Amino acid sequence: MATITSISTQKRAGRYNVYLDGKFSFAVDERTLIRFGLSKGMELDQSRIDEIQTDDAHAKALGQALNYISHQARTEQQVDRFLMGKDYDEQTSASVIAELIDLHYLDDAEYARRFVAESINKGDRGPRGVRQWLNQRGVSNDDIEEALRDYDQDQAITVATQIAEKAFAHPGSKSAHAQTQAVHQKLMQKGFDSEVISIVLADVQPEEDEEREDTLLREAAEKAWRQKRGVDPFNRGQKVKQQLYRKGFDLDAIDRVLDEIKGAES
Template identity: 35%
Template sequence: MSRTYKVTKVEAQKRPGRYNVYLNEKYAFPISEEVLIKFSIFKGTELTHEEIEQIKVADSISKLYGKAVDFISYRQRTEKEVRDKLKTLSEDEFAIDSTIKKLIEIRLIDDENYANSYVRQTADGQAKGPIEAKRYLMQKGVSETLILNALDEFYPASKVQENADRLAQKLFDHNNRYPYNKRIEKAKLSMVRKGFSFDVIDQAISQIDDVVDMDEQEIMLKKAGLKLWKKYRTEEPYKRKQKVKQALFRKGFDFDAIDEFVDEVEGV
């Protein structure tokens, strides 16, 4: 017959919702109010060794659950985020699994809702494409199926193109201190980083209002060209021209305009 231990005292801690349990007049273990009620622990209750161990496990889960709720309270979290956090707090895999299961059951963890919310936010924000949304959610541990479902429902192709068109124009206008070709290049690179596909980017670029001030472009070319012409003044004539042309082309100036400038400056 298993030995039993009598609860001789249940004492409230200073921390709300926590109690100290005494068995046979000696302090035995702390316990949460939730577990206290669940196991009906009060003065006079008799417990076996096996029951005491069950209570301790339940309390471990209860404490971990409380920390998980605190972690989630700041903002919505995925299952992976919560699991990773709990692993820093406990090595008890059973307690972690039990906590995660409970949080999923009451929908404090809901990866589907997380994916839907993030994709909606991304689509409404207009600054990121679906590739970036997928990358972010994959890092958060959301399954690919949930991600693709969210993208299909909340970030359709029409919305992707609409956002891309708007962003392409914004980026092109923002980079107006650069030559035309460089403005296009910078817009494309930025859009790739923001998660838009090449097909969508090409379509967006083709739609931008790309009217530029040709006089301003000429001034920019001459300013950059004269600086380079001076920089390579010690080079042989042919090499000097080639280096200036290559440098100006990398800066985004039109090749015909570059040839015209070099012919002009060479004749001075």
């Protein structure tokens, strides 16, 4: 048995140093100090000391976990990885997570429901994208599927349409065909399925502007023609034609513009 000869405060608020038989033995959180009623003259055996230190580790981990989740909602897996990264053992992490669940500070099912609602409201992820995001954060498949019940195909079409319309409104230097390809790829990356994308792109398309298309084609053709000036005449035309076709320009329009460029050089 060892006797507590003194207890002193640390510079860090809420932490105390415990001395046994005149020598520093361990430090504890205020919660642990109160819970075990530690005071001068109390006798402790090794099993009791171990119990106190286990409780203190839990208290410290709980405090760090509470701070971690105070900034934004987290899942059980995220909290576990956070604590393991702070070098707490599995038992401490598990006990902290259990307490946070009891306190209703952690709720993966609620996290999933809120994330689905935010994804719909912000219009930044399709159902598949939501599923992937939640799965990566350790939310169970049951909780994910339950939350996704609120994200049906009609809502997915609405969200995907908003994304497509916004993208088409800022075409940059892309041809109409290239714009459509880019929007298709964007919707795939955001987690919308092929059926939803097909429905949206059948309804939402870039505005037709022949003059703009012709200007873009001519600029791209002249640039590509200059870049391939070191290639023999036949291959030069073929390479430029292939490059412009990959950019989404119409083949007949490409032939017309290239004929004009070649004619101007003659």
